[in-house]
Amino acid sequence: MTTYAPATSHRPVTALVTGGGGFVGRAVVDQLLARGDRVRSLARGVYPELAESGVDVLRGDLTDPDAVEQACTGCDVVFHVAAKAGIWGHYTEYYEANVRGTGHILAACAAHGVGRLVYTSSPSVVFGRQSMAGVDESIPYPRRHRSHYAATKALAEQAVLAANSATLRTVALRPHLIWGPRDNHIVPRLLAQARAGTLRRVGDGSNRVDTTYIDDAARAHLLAADALETNAGAAGRPFFISQGEPIPLWELIDRILATAGCEPVTRAVPRPVAWMVGGVLEAAYTLFRLEGEPRMTRFVADELATTHWFDITAARRELGYKPAISIAEGLRRLEAWLRPSVSS
Numbered sequence: 430m431t432t433y434a435p436a437t438s439h440r441p442v443t444a445l446v447t448g449g450g451g452f453v454g455r456a457v458v459d460q461l462l463a464r465g466d467r468v469r470s471l472a473r474g475v476y477p478e479l480a481e482s483g484v485d486v487l488r489g490d491l492t493d494p495d496a497v498e499q500a501c502t503g504c505d506v507v508f509h510v511a512a513k514a515g516i517w518g519h520y521t522e523y524y525e526a527n528v529r530g531t532g533h534i535l536a537a538c539a540a541h542g543v544g545r546l547v548y549t550s551s552p553s554v555v556f557g558r559q560s561m562a563g564v565d566e567s568i569p570y571p572r573r574h575r576s577h578y579a580a581t582k583a584l585a586e587q588a589v590l591a592a593n594s595a596t597l598r599t600v601a602l603r604p605h606l607i608w609g610p611r612d613n614h615i616v617p618r619l620l621a622q623a624r625a626g627t628l629r630r631v632g633d634g635s636n637r638v639d640t641t642y643i644d645d646a647a648r649a650h651l652l653a654a655d656a657l658e659t660n661a662g663a664a665g666r667p668f669f670i671s672q673g674e675p676i677p678l679w680e681l682i683d684r685i686l687a688t689a690g691c692e693p694v695t696r697a698v699p700r701p702v703a704w705m706v707g708g709v710l711e712a713a714y715t716l717f718r719l720e721g722e723p724r725m726t727r728f729v730a731d732e733l734a735t736t737h738w739f740d741i742t743a744a745r746r747e748l749g750y751k752p753a754i755s756i757a758e759g760l761r762r763l764e765a766w767l768r769p770s771v772s773s
Contacts, residue, residue: 439464439465439655441464441465441466441467442466442467442505442506443466443467443468443469443503443504443505443506444461444466444467444468444469444504444505444506444507444508444654445468445469445470445471445500445501445504445506445507445508445543446458446461446468446469446470446471446507446508446510447470447471447472447491447500447507447508447509447510447511447534448470448471448472448510448511448512449468449469449470449471449472449476449479449484449486449510450470450472450474450476450479451472451510451511451613452607452611452612452613452614452643453510453549453604453607453643453646453647454470454472454508454510454511455479455611456611456643456644456646456647457508457510457647457650457651458470458479458482458484459482459647460644460647460648460650460651461651462482462483462484464651467485468483468484468485469484469485469486469487469500469504470484470485470486470487471487471488471489471491471496471497471500471511472486472487472488472489472511473488473489473490474488475488487499487500490530491511491526491529491530491531491533491534492525492526492529492530492533493533494533494536494537497530497533497534497536497537498533498537498540498541500537501534501537501538501540501541501543502537502541503541504541504543505543505544505545506543506544506545506546506547506654506657507534507538507543507545507546507547508547508549508650508654509531509534509546509547509548509549509589510549510650511526511530512526512527512530512549512578512582512585513526513527513578513581514578514614515578515722516576516578516722516723516726516728516729517714517721517722517723517726518577518722519577520577520580520581522577523577523578523580523581524577524581524584526581527578527581527582527584527585528581528584528585528588530585531548531585531588531589532588534546535588535589535592535597538597539592539596539597542596543597544596544597544598544657544658545597545598545599545654545657545658546589546592546597546598546599546600547599547600547602547650547653547654547657548585548586548589548599548600548601548602549601549602549604549650550582550585550586550589550601550602550603550667551578551579551582551603551604551605552603552604552605552669552737552739553574553576553578553579553582554570554574554579554582554583554586554603555568555569555570555571555583556571556574556575556579556731556732556737557571557572557573557574557575558575558731558735559735560636560735560736560737561735561736561737561738561739562637562675562736562737562738563675563738563739563740564739564740565669565739565740565742565743566666566667566668566669566743570583570587575727575728575731576726576728579728586601586667589601590665590666590667593664593665598657598658598664598665599657599664599665600653600656600657600663600664600665600666600667600668601666601667601668602649602650602653602667602668602670603667603668603669603670603739604641604646604649604670604671605638605639605640605641605669605670605671605737605738605739606638606639606640606641606671607640607641607642607643607646608640608641608642608643608685608759608763609642609643609644609759609762609763609766610643610762610763610765610766611643611766612643612763616685616763616767619682619685619686620686620689620691622724623686623689623691623692623694624691627724628694629694629696629697629698629703630679630694630696630697630698630733631697631698631699631700631703631730631733631734632697632699632700632703632733632734632735633697634677634678634679634680634697635677636677636678636679636734636735636736636737637675637676637677637678637736637738638675638676638677638678638681638736638737638738639671639672639673639674639675639676639738639739640671640672640674640681640756641670641671641672642672642752642754642756642759644753644754645670645672645752645753645754646670648750648753649668649670649744649748649750652748652749652750653668653748655749656747656748656749660747660748662747663747663748666743666747668741668743668744668747668748668750669739669740669741669743669744670741670744670750671738671739671741671752672752672754672755672756672759673741673752674752674755674756675738676756678733679694681756682694684756684760685760685763688760688763688764688767688768689764689767689768690768690771700730700731700734703725703730703733703734704727704730704731706725706730707723707725707726707727707728707729707730708727710723710724710725710726711723711726711727
């Protein structure tokens with residue numbers, strides 16, 4: 430099979446980015462603007478900085494089909510990044526945003542002649558409880574997902590791939606554990622728990638993972654959109670995305686903590702204990718309808734203690750994807766963002 434080579438010249442297009450004000454969405458927006466594309470964002474929040482940068486900003490919800498139709502009108506390509514993420518919440522909330530919302534995107538793309546759709550999926554769609562070392566896209570969906578997020582993202586991914594056709598070419602990206610400057614999810618959680626003294630290693634610490642630096646995650650989206658235009662082998666398929674550098678998870682966590690001046694994690698709990706605690710907390714939050722989310726769930730316990738890294742050969746071959754930022758360089762940039770006075 431031939432290797433996909435991105436075009437050296439680019440014809441500007443009109444692109445919609447759902448969730449354009451979020452961590453990943455904003456990075457996709459920035460890279461689209463940098464190469465001269467016309468960009469529109471659909472998001473629930475208010476992001477004046479997007480409008481100031483020249484983005485056509487629309488405020489709306491994925492569950493509103495009229496808002497989605499308006500956003501898709503006149504677009505050449507849609508980057509569907511927005512989703513309800515997290516480890517806790519009602520299934521209906523995840524289903525409405527992730528499944529029905531994606532259905533509205535697909536319907537609007539078909540109604541308005543959008544030719545290409547890049548969907549931001551997740552490796553969690555194939556995670557049961559088992560370790561995954563170097564698996565590729567042939568790995569099947571599990572019989573049962575362990576979180577509402579994973580279950581609904583899997584349903585949405587399947588709908589996107591099934592919608593691939595001669596008139597709407599689709600692709601699903603599965604970037605793994607995205608981090609970097611402006612991260613509003615993984616890094617803040619780790620730092621908050623470390624500073625509160627509540628962060629514990631789960632398991633023996635030997636489990637390896639790979640991750641995705643934010644700039645590479647965004648660039649993969651642009652490469653996927655370009656490949657849909659020129660490479661039939663990319664359409665209708667999922668692709669794992671990462672840095673291709675699997676390392677022990679807790680080594681990486683300690684290195685991330687160090688960028689903020691925090692001490693490494695020294696305390697640990699066995700995986701079965703963390704899993705049991707997660708089950709108890711889930712039951713308590715459900716029974717007593719507690720606000721917020723549990724500090725531990727069974728899904729998180731399994732994620733923190735298992736090996737999960739992925740073969741990105743298909744993305745290299747079909748999308749022309751090649752990681753550009755090493756973990757070491759990503760950590761340097763993260764430290765410059767978290768502690769500019771120290772890094773300058």
